[in-house]
Amino acid sequence: MRPLDALAEVCGDVRPGAPEEGVLGVVPGLVAAPATAAEAAGVMRVAAEHGLAVVPRGAETRLDWGTPPDRCDLLVDTHRLARIVEHASGDLVVTAEAGLALDELAAALAARGQRLALDRPLPGSTVGGTIAAAAAGPLRLLYGSPRDLVIGLTVVRADGEVARSGGKVVKNVAGYDLGRLFCGSSGTLGLIVEATFRLHPVPAAHAYVTCPVTGAAQAHEAVQSLLHSPIAPSAIEVLAPTPPSCTVGVLLEGVPEGVTARTAQATALLGPDAQVCEEPPEGWGLYPDGTTLLDVTAPPTSLTHLLTEIGADALTATWSAIGRGYVGLPAETAPDKAAAIIAGLREGLARHRGSAVVCYAPADVRAAIDFWGPVPAAKLMRQVKDQFDPGHRLSPGRFVGGI
Amino acid sequence: MSEGLARLAGRFGRLLGPDSVITDPVRLRTYECDGLTSHRASPGLVVLPDTAEQIAQIVRDCAAAGVPYVARGSGTGLSGGALPRTDGVLIVTSRMRRILEIDIPNRRAVVEPGVINLDVTRAVRADGYHFAPDPSSQQICSVGGNVAENSGGAHCLKYGFTAHHVLSCEVVTPDGEIVELAADGPGYDLLGVFVGAEGTLGIATKITVRLTRSPEAVRTLLAAFGSIEAGGGAVSAIIGAGVLPAAIEMMDALSIEAAEAAVRCEYPPGAGAVLIVELDGPESEVAHQFAEVERLCRDAGAFEIRVAADDAERALIWTGRKSAFAAMGRISPAYLVQDGVIPRTSLPRVLASIDALSAASGVRVANVFHAGDGNLHPLVLFDDAEPGAAERAEEVSGKILDLCIEHGGSITGEHGVGVDKSRYMPRMFTETDLDTMQMVRCGFDPAGLCNPGKVFPTPRLCGEVPGVRKGPHPYEGKADLF
Numbered sequence: 038m039r040p041l042d043a044l045a046e047v048c049g050d051v052r053p054g055a056p057e058e059g060v061l062g063v064v065p066g067l068v069a070a071p072a073t074a075a076e077a078a079g080v081m082r083v084a085a086e087h088g089l090a091v092v093p094r095g096a097e098t099r100l101d102w103g104t105p106p107d108r109c110d111l112l113v114d115t116h117r118l119a120r121i122v123e124h125a126s127g128d129l130v131v132t133a134e135a136g137l138a139l140d141e142l143a144a145a146l147a148a149r150g151q152r153l154a155l156d157r158p159l160p161g162s163t164v165g166g167t168i169a170a171a172a173a174g175p176l177r178l179l180y181g182s183p184r185d186l187v188i189g190l191t192v193v194r195a196d197g198e199v200a201r202s203g204g205k206v207v208k209n210v211a212g213y214d215l216g217r218l219f220c221g222s223s224g225t226l227g228l229i230v231e232a233t234f235r236l237h238p239v240p241a242a243h244a245y246v247t248c249p250v251t252g253a254a255q256a257h258e259a260v261q262s263l264l265h266s267p268i269a270p271s272a273i274e275v276l277a278p279t280p281p282s283c284t285v286g287v288l289l290e291g292v293p294e295g296v297t298a299r300t301a302q303a304t305a306l307l308g309p310d311a312q313v314c315e316e317p318p319e320g321w322g323l324y325p326d327g328t329t330l331l332d333v334t335a336p337p338t339s340l341t342h343l344l345t346e347i348g349a350d351a352l353t354a355t356w357s358a359i360g361r362g363y364v365g366l367p368a369e370t371a372p373d374k375a376a377a378i379i380a381g382l383r384e385g386l387a388r389h390r391g392s393a394v395v396c397y398a399p400a401d402v403r404a405a406i407d408f409w410g411p412v413p414a415a416k417l418m419r420q421v422k423d424q425f426d427p428g429h430r431l432s433p434g435r436f437v438g439g440i
Numbered sequence: 441m442s443e444g445l446a447r448l449a450g451r452f453g454r455l456l457g458p459d460s461v462i463t464d465p466v467r468l469r470t471y472e473c474d475g476l477t478s479h480r481a482s483p484g485l486v487v488l489p490d491t492a493e494q495i496a497q498i499v500r501d502c503a504a505a506g507v508p509y510v511a512r513g514s515g516t517g518l519s520g521g522a523l524p525r526t527d528g529v530l531i532v533t534s535r536m537r538r539i540l541e542i543d544i545p546n547r548r549a550v551v552e553p554g555v556i557n558l559d560v561t562r563a564v565r566a567d568g569y570h571f572a573p574d575p576s577s578q579q580i581c582s583v584g585g586n587v588a589e590n591s592g593g594a595h596c597l598k599y600g601f602t603a604h605h606v607l608s609c610e611v612v613t614p615d616g617e618i619v620e621l622a623a624d625g626p627g628y629d630l631l632g633v634f635v636g637a638e639g640t641l642g643i644a645t646k647i648t649v650r651l652t653r654s655p656e657a658v659r660t661l662l663a664a665f666g667s668i669e670a671g672g673g674a675v676s677a678i679i680g681a682g683v684l685p686a687a688i689e690m691m692d693a694l695s696i697e698a699a700e701a702a703v704r705c706e707y708p709p710g711a712g713a714v715l716i717v718e719l720d721g722p723e724s725e726v727a728h729q730f731a732e733v734e735r736l737c738r739d740a741g742a743f744e745i746r747v748a749a750d751d752a753e754r755a756l757i758w759t760g761r762k763s764a765f766a767a768m769g770r771i772s773p774a775y776l777v778q779d780g781v782i783p784r785t786s787l788p789r790v791l792a793s794i795d796a797l798s799a800a801s802g803v804r805v806a807n808v809f810h811a812g813d814g815n816l817h818p819l820v821l822f823d824d825a826e827p828g829a830a831e832r833a834e835e836v837s838g839k840i841l842d843l844c845i846e847h848g849g850s851i852t853g854e855h856g857v858g859v860d861k862s863r864y865m866p867r868m869f870t871e872t873d874l875d876t877m878q879m880v881r882c883g884f885d886p887a888g889l890c891n892p893g894k895v896f897p898t899p900r901l902c903g904e905v906p907g908v909r910k911g912p913h914p915y916e917g918k919a920d921l922f
């Protein structure tokens with residue numbers, strides 16, 4: 038039987054791929070959109086039987102991240118897996134299918150005064166895509182990233198078997214935590230079909246306090262004063278569209294009386310230029326401009342270096358005080374120049390135990406750069422990958438070290 | 441001692457110096473169990489290394505000889521995770537207790553695996569920081585053990601578990617290589633799965649922990665209720681109001697009685713349940729929320745509320761709770777500590793079922809729990825002098841886990857699976873689930889020598905990956921390598 042027919046037997050929505058559905062130019066042979074976990078398992082089983090290379094697709098907001106797949110015989114689209122399975126509001130826990138948009142999830146949770154404490158990266162982005170990308174924004178300072186909020190995960194393995202880890206309770210140390218392993222796995226270990234998250238109450242009040250600063254040293258000082266203060270910020274961001282001058286912003290959340298008092302404290306720490314507002318400052322939680330984007334692990338003490346270095350090359354940046362940021366390279370950056378900038382950043386950050394990974398870049402830049410930089414445990418990663426996907430059919434070539 | 445082990449003892453003696461290798465049967469017995477004393481096995485050999493390089497060499501030698509090895513920190517684990525192998529090597533980290541770096545500007549510290557949990561906090565307290573995971577054993581347990589067990593404490597309701605407070609680990613892999621696993625950085629989050637793997641994926645030799653800003657204000661109250669149901673109602677009301685306390689702990693009448701006998705904590709007489717609620721954070725937040733918590737407790741039927749006026753009074757409130765386990769000795773000759781989790785909202789139903797179980801079997805059960813996150817610690821009481829009593833207690837204890845699973849919970853919230861609960865794993869997970877977890881195991885440790893026999897009821901044969909042949913069967917010919 039042809040793969041298309043075999044897939045049609047197990048899944049209600051199967052068709053040939055269209056050219057515009059290419060993943061970084063690699064056009065999928067087929068597209069299947071399973072509507073249930075069982076259908077998803079069927080699809081993956083057929084893919085295994087036919088040796089098809091599979092790439093999962095959420096809302097496609099970041100399908101152009103990473104490197105192009107070596108092959109893409111089948112795109113598994115999760116948009117029909119979009120139910121909220123259970124919202125146990127009394128337990129502050131929700132279980133949702135992988136294709137559900139985070140905005141929709143947020144709306145449903147907000148109706149009961151709760152939230153998944155992850156910034157919603159881009160409109161439409163899905164539960165599965167966000168986990169697979171380990172995507173997080175400014176709130177990560179207080180709440181962490183998907184790895185800290187996923188408490189249970191259901192995946193379909195490369196061989197079509199359905200496996201679950203974790204559960205529906207926040208406190209749980211039974212067995213290995215595959216949820217954390219799948220965070221950031223970019224579709225290379227299995228297809229995520231369902232996830233359970235820990236939730237938080239929506240705070241009654243919030244405020245942003247922002248302050249423009251002119252140099253790297255002042256930015257560093259402002260961040261340090263906020264970071265070590267007892268005002269318990271939910272986020273501290275440095276927005277640098279034209280570094281080294283930048284805006285330092287802090288988000289405070291809590292009860293109205295508390296937020297008022299803490300806002301005054303933050304204002305005092307940031308000085309006379311500080312402003313208080315209810316809306317986030319421009320660029321908050323967004324990527325910096327540019328056609329090449331870097332995800333940098335940059336501990337607080339590297340901020341001065343980071344801002345000076347990127348300022349010298351007229352790059353743009355946003356940075357979270359948890360020690361993670363994004364740097365954008367403008368479209369006109371020549372490939373060899375990009376390679377030099379990236380190498381320089383890596384060298385500087387390594388002194389602070391940081392690193393830089395390229396998220397996306399134009400094809401000519403991709404060809405000139407080392408996309409991932411040094412990968413400390415590459416051999417172990419390959420050994421784990423070989424166990425989950427011995428045939429190397431899941432998003433092949435999309436990840437570190439050729440994984 | 442087998443010839444293989446004797447040979448290893450000789451090698452390790454030359455590598456580490458004779459003082460760091462224990463072969464004397466009497467001294468070996470010191471290490472025969474962890475905090476779960478019902479499982480005992482004298483290790484074949486104990487080594488006390490000083491450095492990661494030494495551990496790497498030990499692991500390589502064990503691998504070459506096909507000899508299993510187990511890491512041990514302070515040996516306070518409650519699931520037999522550090523139970524040694526009579527045919528293997530026990531690698532004890534008690535000489536690796538240096539705090540290597542304190543980096544306040546970056547809010548992190550680098551420590552060796554044997555460092556005692558509380559010592560991290562002691563080292564940074566003056567800077568206004570602490571290490572958030574606070575297991576009750578924090579005065580003696582090691583950070584390496586915390587990493588392996590993903591330990592939490594009373595305050596993990598708000599601050600999370602060890603997994604949330606470890607930024608990276610230097611690890612000796614079962615291949616005998618030293619690698620760095622980090623939460624940030626390129627590639628898979630191998631650190632995420634290493635934490636909580638109970639020492640089955642390698643040995644942590646250096647740990648970078650996150651330091652947490654100590655709160656400006658801490659306020660604690662004790663509320664007494666007529667019944668567990670009323671106390672449970674207060675917990676739901678607090679959480680439902682959007683308050684996230686640092687800790688909410690509950691004790692039932694039997695555990696209050698024991699604590700009273702042991703430490704005279706003077707909890708309100710006649711209480712069917714007491715609740716300890718602690719809030720922390722910025723002064724302005726805490727003041728407001730604390731008033732609300734008091735009101736919610738009163739509305740839920742609290743007949744007495746005591747508010748700690750200072751640190752000494754706070755310590756007094758916590759005394760009863762902290763001594764609850766040890767205090768059981770006052771009311772029962774022996775007891776089992778269970779550790780199960782249920783969704784918080786099932787608390788009243790599950791506690792009623794435990795009562796029924798206790799009544800039907802005649803086995804007394806005292807309940808102490810982290811009520812905020814539904815982590816129950818039922819203490820199953822029995823008289824070890826009475827024939828069959830231990831077995832009956834064991835049975836009741838097992839049935840409590842079944843109740844947890846039935847209600848969508850877990851068989852362990854913090855003590856781990858170890859050897860104690862591996863047989864319960866198939867009740868919570870399917871064969872495929874367990875097989876999938878073990879794919880990670882096979883990726884790290886195909887020969888299955890790193891803390892074997894823990895966590896999983898049956899090992900996966902790592903060579904049998906469908907479609908891939910990887911040389912000889914991993915267990916083949918191991919016996920005659922030496």
Ligand SMILES: Cc1cc2nc3c(=O)[nH]c(=O)nc-3n(C[C@H](O)[C@H](O)[C@H](O)COP(=O)(O)OP(=O)(O)OC[C@H]3O[C@@H](n4cnc5c(N)ncnc54)[C@H](O)[C@@H]3O)c2cc1C
Nearest residue numbers: 095096097098099100158162163165166169170174224229
């Ligand atoms: C502030 C901010 C921070 C962000 N941080 C990051 C970051 O750190 N890293 C990052 O990569 N992205 C980051 N993003 C972008 C983010 O990844 C995307 O916006 C979005 O979350 C991806 O969801 P999607 O549904 O569009 O997935 P897609 O774009 O469709 O897919 C994204 C990736 O996930 C895989 N995938 C999708 N669904 C599944 C599934 N069900 N099972 C397995 N794999 C699947 C895909 O194959 C692909 O590799 C960030 C965005 C913002 C605004």
Ligand SMILES: Cc1cc2nc3c(=O)[nH]c(=O)nc-3n(C[C@H](O)[C@H](O)[C@H](O)COP(=O)(O)OP(=O)(O)OC[C@H]3O[C@@H](n4cnc5c(N)ncnc54)[C@H](O)[C@@H]3O)c2cc1C
Nearest residue numbers: 513514515516517521575576582584585588592639644854
């Ligand atoms: C009175 C008492 C109260 C307790 N309270 C709590 C509590 O509130 N919360 C809680 O979570 N736990 C609690 N525990 C359990 C125990 O203290 C924790 O699990 C602790 O983290 C174990 O640390 P340890 O150093 O004693 O580890 P050990 O018991 O020595 O070892 C535990 C496991 O870790 C592995 N291991 C040890 N070191 C390493 C290493 N360097 N690398 C890899 N693996 C390693 C061992 O192989 C073993 O599997 C309590 C125990 C007692 C006795």
